[in-house]
Amino acid sequence: MASSPKNDSDQSPCFQNSSLQSSSFRNPSFQNAPFRSTVLSVPQLTRDDVELLKRETLYQGFFRLEGLALRHRLFEGGWSEPMRREVHSRFDAVGVLLYDPARDSLVLIEQFRAGAVDDPVTPWKLEFVAGLVEEGESLEDVARREAWEEAGCKVAALTKLHTYYPSPGACNEQVTLFCGLVDTQGIGGIHGLDEEHEDIRVHIVPFANAWELLEQGRLDNAMCLIGLHWLNSQRASLRAASPRALAKNETTQSETMQSETSEE
Numbered sequence: 001m002a003s004s005p006k007n008d009s010d011q012s013p014c015f016q017n018s019s020l021q022s023s024s025f026r027n028p029s030f031q032n033a034p035f036r037s038t039v040l041s042v043p044q045l046t047r048d049d050v051e052l053l054k055r056e057t058l059y060q061g062f063f064r065l066e067g068l069a070l071r072h073r074l075f076e077g078g079w080s081e082p083m084r085r086e087v088h089s090r091f092d093a094v095g096v097l098l099y100d101p102a103r104d105s106l107v108l109i110e111q112f113r114a115g116a117v118d119d120p121v122t123p124w125k126l127e128f129v130a131g132l133v134e135e136g137e138s139l140e141d142v143a144r145r146e147a148w149e150e151a152g153c154k155v156a157a158l159t160k161l162h163t164y165y166p167s168p169g170a171c172n173e174q175v176t177l178f179c180g181l182v183d184t185q186g187i188g189g190i191h192g193l194d195e196e197h198e199d200i201r202v203h204i205v206p207f208a209n210a211w212e213l214l215e216q217g218r219l220d221n222a223m224c225l226i227g228l229h230w231l232n233s234q235r236a237s238l239r240a241a242s243p244r245a246l247a248k249n250e251t252t253q254s255e256t257m258q259s260e261t262s263e264e
Contacts, residue, residue: 045072045073045075049072049073050070050071050072050073051070051071051072051079052068052069052070053069053070053071053082054067054068054069055067055068055069058086063088063089063090063091064088064089065086065087065088065089066086066087066089067084067085067086068084068085068086068087069082069083069084070082070083070085071083085170086170087170087171087172088170088171088172088173089171089172090171090172090173091132091133091173092132092133092173092174092175092176093130093131093132093133093173093174093175093176094130094131094132094133094139094142094143094146094175094176094177094178095128095129095130095175095176095177095178095223095227096128096129096130096143096146096147096155096158096177096178096179096180097128097161097177097178097179097180097227097228097230097231098128098129098147098151098153098155098180098182099179099180099181099182099231099238100181100182100183100184100204101181101235101238101239101241101242102183102239102242103184103204103206104206104207104235104239105184105204105205105206105207106204106205106206106207106210106231107129107151107153107182107184107187107202107203107204107205108126108127108128108202108203108205108210108219109126109127109128109129109150109151109191109200109201109202109203110124110125110126110127110200110201110202110203111124111125111127111192111198111199111200111201112124112125112199113125125220125221126203126213126218126219126224127219127221127223127224128177128223128224128227129146129147129150129151129153130146130150130175130223131145131146131149131150139160139176139178140158140178143155143158143178143180144158144180147180147182149191149192149193150191150192150198150200150202151187151191151200151202152187152189152191152202153180153182153184153187154182154183155180155181155182156180156181156182156183157180157181158178158179158180158181159178159179160176160177160178161177161178161179161226161227161230162176162177162226162230163175163176163177164177164222164226166222175222175223177223177226177227179227179230179231179234179238181238181242184204187202187204188202188203188204189201189202190202207231207235210228211228211232214228
């Protein structure tokens with residue numbers, strides 16, 4: 001994990017220079033496009049419909065807490081009364097769903113989370129690798145860096161899934177989620193940076209088991225919810241486009257045919 005101001009400079013789709021590129025799992029056409037209402041029949045309110053009266057820093061630590069005095073236009077017309085809001089100002093982040101299509105397995109990491117310290121089950125959470133965006137760093141570079149630092153994985157190909165606000169009611173953070181294709185052979189152990197007090201355990205989990213963890217509530221964060229539902233719809237395309245998965249399937253079929261022949 002690293003810190004920096006927000007960086008929007010590189011939001012491009014991936015799988016560049018990759019034999020795994022396939023239209024069956026490219027980004028939807030609406031990704032990164034200006035909002036144009038096709039279902040809503042009312043005009044869209046914009047940033048110009050907010051009047052920021054005052055902004056002040058209430059607390060500055062690793063993150064910042066800001067106090068805002070503002071008013072905004074109302075749906076029924078006119079303006080709201082001036083109001084005060086507190087906003088948790090965070091750096092933008094990148095998360096990566098690390099997936100091995102040949103083994104149909106995911107890389108999940110487990111680590112202590114201070115925000116879950118009062119969780120009735122455990123404050124150690126199962127997650128995707130993720131980290132904050134450093135100044136001048138592309139989102140893809142962050143994805144590859146975090147995959148290596150937190151899980152010891154080298155990513156072969158990346159595709160962008162979505163950029164979203166985890167909690168826009170009180171936080172300005174945006175998270176960009178990728179899927180990164182990896183080879184999980186030999187992956188595991190304890191990872192993380194000592195200087196950032198990271199103590200991360202790596203798990204290789206078959207997709208079926210990961211889906212079961214999701215249904216049981218063990219994967220209880222937005223990144224895993226979004227990523228696993230996306231993967232559930234794209235697994236067949238990803239596996240079909242993977243030379244290793246294809247070779248493994250052909251080997252398995254060949255072994256099955258040989259076994260059936262010997263039994264006869």
